[in-house]
Amino acid sequence: MTVSRCLSCNAILNPNSRFCTGCGRQVVLRDRYRLVRELGRGGGGIVYEAFDLNVGRPCAIKEVSSATPAEQKQLEIEAGILAHYSTELPFIPSIFDRWSDNARTYLAMEYIQGQTLEQLLGQPWSVSQVEDFLRIMLACLSQLHAVSIVHRDIKPGNIICTPRGRYVLVDFGIAKHGASTMTMAASMGSLAYASPEQIQGKGTDARSDLYSLAATAYHLLTGQLGTPAYARQAGVALTPPSQIRIGVPAALEKTLLALLELDRDKRPSDAHEALQLLTAALPAPPPATPMPGSKTTIRFRAQNRTAVLVAMIGGICTIMAAVVAVLGNVIDNPGYGIQQSQFPPVSNPSPFFSPSPFESSEEPTPEEPAPNELALDFTLEDSSGSTVDLASVLENNSVVLVMYVGHT
Numbered sequence: 001m002t003v004s005r006c007l008s009c010n011a012i013l014n015p016n017s018r019f020c021t022g023c024g025r026q027v028v029l030r031d032r033y034r035l036v037r038e039l040g041r042g043g044g045g046i047v048y049e050a051f052d053l054n055v056g057r058p059c060a061i062k063e064v065s066s067a068t069p070a071e072q073k074q075l076e077i078e079a080g081i082l083a084h085y086s087t088e089l090p091f092i093p094s095i096f097d098r099w100s101d102n103a104r105t106y107l108a109m110e111y112i113q114g115q116t117l118e119q120l121l122g123q124p125w126s127v128s129q130v131e132d133f134l135r136i137m138l139a140c141l142s143q144l145h146a147v148s149i150v151h152r153d154i155k156p157g158n159i160i161c162t163p164r165g166r167y168v169l170v171d172f173g174i175a176k177h178g179a180s181t182m183t184m185a186a187s188m189g190s191l192a193y194a195s196p197e198q199i200q201g202k203g204t205d206a207r208s209d210l211y212s213l214a215a216t217a218y219h220l221l222t223g224q225l226g227t228p229a230y231a232r233q234a235g236v237a238l239t240p241p242s243q244i245r246i247g248v249p250a251a252l253e254k255t256l257l258a259l260l261e262l263d264r265d266k267r268p269s270d271a272h273e274a275l276q277l278l279t280a281a282l283p284a285p286p287p288a289t290p291m292p293g294s295k296t297t298i299r300f301r302a303q304n305r306t307a308v309l310v311a312m313i314g315g316i317c318t319i320m321a322a323v324v325a326v327l328g329n330v331i332d333n334p335g336y337g338i339q340q341s342q343f344p345p346v347s348n349p350s351p352f353f354s355p356s357p358f359e360s361s362e363e364p365t366p367e368e369p370a371p372n373e374l375a376l377d378f379t380l381e382d383s384s385g386s387t388v389d390l391a392s393v394l395e396n397n398s399v400v401l402v403m404y405v406g407h408t
Contacts, residue, residue: 007035007048028053030099033061033108040157044173049111052096058111059096062173065104075105078172081149082109088147091140091168112168117156121219130221131252135278136167137213142271144169145206150176152204154212155193156219176204196229196262207264210274214259221245221252232262251278 004013006020006027013020018028028034033050036058040047045064052059064075075098082095097108125133137159144151151158152174160168191199195211198204211229218226222244227236241256242248255278261267268274 004034004036007038029061029106030097030101033059035061042173044171047171050108052108058113060093060109060111062107062109063104064106072105074174075107077177078175079107081172081175081177082107085147085149086110089140089143091166092144092172093168093170112160112162112170114160114162114168117159117161117216117220120161121156121223124223125220127221127247127249127252130217131249131278133167133220134213134217134252134255135275137169137217138210138271138275138278140167140169141206141209141213142275145209145271148178150204150206151209151212152176152198153190154209154216155190156216157190159216191230192225192228194229195264196233197264199230205264206270207267210259210267210271211261211264214256218256218260221248221256226260229262251280 004015004027005011006013006023006025008025009020009023011020011023013027018031019025020027029050032054033052036049036051038046039049039060045062048061048063050059050061051057064071079095079098082093086092086094093110093112095107095109097106099106141151149172151169151172153171154169158169158171160170162168193212193215195204195208198208215226218241222241224244227238232238238257238260241253255274258277259267259274268277
């Protein structure tokens, strides 16, 4: 049985008690939310893991002690964002409740199980993992910015990676929605990841989030914090990732450095453009290598349809003549040509289709081939893969002749 302790004095709590008997602290909020542990704290308040006694589920409780008008307004913005967009934007948490008590304001939100990227910084990140992270988060920011929301505090501590590998953006405590112009000091965000315009109080937009995301990805990729914007403005250069880590792809470095431009007008204009920059230089997948025993497809494209038809008929006649000669030798000389032992049965001839793990492992008994039987399969297909007759050749611009010869 799990023992609950007071978060203030560490005294053991009675499961049915609403207050700590040791220090008197309230441990069940609103007669519903039992505090479990502290998850984090900052300028915007304290966040706890809690348990909702009414519905029997974990949740996160954000507590803000100050009651200044600016902070109350910002809490309204945060609650509004989560309430209106959590269904539309699955990468942000839902909100369940909001209330005030004794000059404190509380938000009850969805508890996201997992670890923050700040907790994962000590683990090595592969280049492909960083590329995937950046690609996923750029797609998320594209959706977020499309509804006029700017987070303004993107950093490793505000991105949670769930056990299933999903990234969730949390803490919208200083987020801006629409034409909001909240100017309290906390809007500066985290200096290590904040954009220069945010630090200087020049106003923020979607490109400010792109800068912070790139600073986060830079940290994951290199294992060290990049030179902060305020230091770069003072003349300290930002070291390119490839000078810190071997094997950084040029496309990834180019994207990060573009997003980390001090002048926001030199950055990609939005997350979609940044995503295009990241993916444009990725290597194309290699062409598939034909597998032995697979069909050979010959494509003919010509403006003169008659020439295509004549060439195809001529080719078919030539093949048929060769087949007749082979059949004659097979009939006259049993065992002529191909020996069956050279071609053992193939249980799974295609590399693209593997047996389902839920299917029976027993292999069907192969049928014995009839002796000296040679089968020919001629299929005439158009460019879309549909079977056609010769008459349809004249009705199409391109024709595909597929020839498959197999010993059965």
